[in-house]
Amino acid sequence: MDEEDAIKYDSAITSVQKDEKELAQLLKENILITTTSFNTFNKTISKIKYNEEILNNALNTILNNTNKITNDLLIESKVHSVFSSLEASLLALSFQLEDITNSIVLSSQNILHPSVLSPTQLYKELIDNDRHLPRDTGIPIALSINNIHLILSISDVSCYFINNKIVLSYQSLLQ
Numbered sequence: 001m002d003e004e005d006a007i008k009y010d011s012a013i014t015s016v017q018k019d020e021k022e023l024a025q026l027l028k029e030n031i032l033i034t035t036t037s038f039n040t041f042n043k044t045i046s047k048i049k050y051n052e053e054i055l056n057n058a059l060n061t062i063l064n065n066t067n068k069i070t071n072d073l074l075i076e077s078k079v080h081s082v083f084s085s086l087e088a089s090l091l092a093l094s095f096q097l098e099d100i101t102n103s104i105v106l107s108s109q110n111i112l113h114p115s116v117l118s119p120t121q122l123y124k125e126l127i128d129n130d131r132h133l134p135r136d137t138g139i140p141i142a143l144s145i146n147n148i149h150l151i152l153s154i155s156d157v158s159c160y161f162i163n164n165k166i167v168l169s170y171q172s173l174l175q
Helices: 001-109 119-130 146-151
Strands: 155-162 164-174
Touching: 001 155, 001 164, 119 146, 146 155
Parallel strands: none
Antiparallel strands: 155 164
16 A cells, blocks of 8 residues: 555545545434424324314313203204293183173073073074974974074073182073
């Protein structure tokens, strides 16, 4: 080996040592970047987990509030249903009370209100009970549905209040 070879090998060794130092420096920088990236990634994952907990808690709160509102709405709906039924019952009772009042007023004018006894019902009652009357008594008009208004006109209707009851009396004038 001569001097030229020694210079060439020395230069090559110096170049390799320089390259090794640069490579070691790059490796340190890469390790530092990788470590920083891992630390940042871990912090990001922690933040995501924290935000996920917050989001889950908010969703649970929304779900609980939705369930409470749904239950409140169901209760309100049931209350409205009860009130509607009560209103319908009161309205029906009001109509019945009006019929009773009209029956009393009309009875003072000797008129039988149809809610007490309709003309058809009166006709059926007279037919059913005609056979129970004595032979020498009877209705002075032919007993037919067409003559029921005449039978009503020759009858007496009266109203009494006895023992907390309203009593309407119908009396047919028999011959």
